[in-house]
Amino acid sequence: MKAEGHLLKARREERSTEKLDPEEDAELIIEGIYGAAHHYIAYFLQMKHGEHSDKHDQGSFYLGKHGHRGITARGLKRLGGCWPK
Secondary structure (H helix, E strand, O other): OOHHHHHHHHHHHHHHHHOOOOOOOHHHHHHHHHHHHHHHHHHHHHHHHOOOOOOOOOHHHHHHHOOOHHHHHHHHHHHHHHOOO
């Protein structure tokens, strides 16, 4: 997928999660945000470094490869307080 396709898909997935009920659909919201994050990361990497991976488990590898190691850790730390109870 090209960079613009990743950006459009990320926005669609993020908007889709807004339609869900956090109490009833927490799992789907988390999965949707995870998917959107993958596409935002792919877009960023392609635009800034000219490469990315379409595999969801490779985003952190490519971030680290290009010196963006702290992004994943900071993002996960911020998400820590968002988990449903």
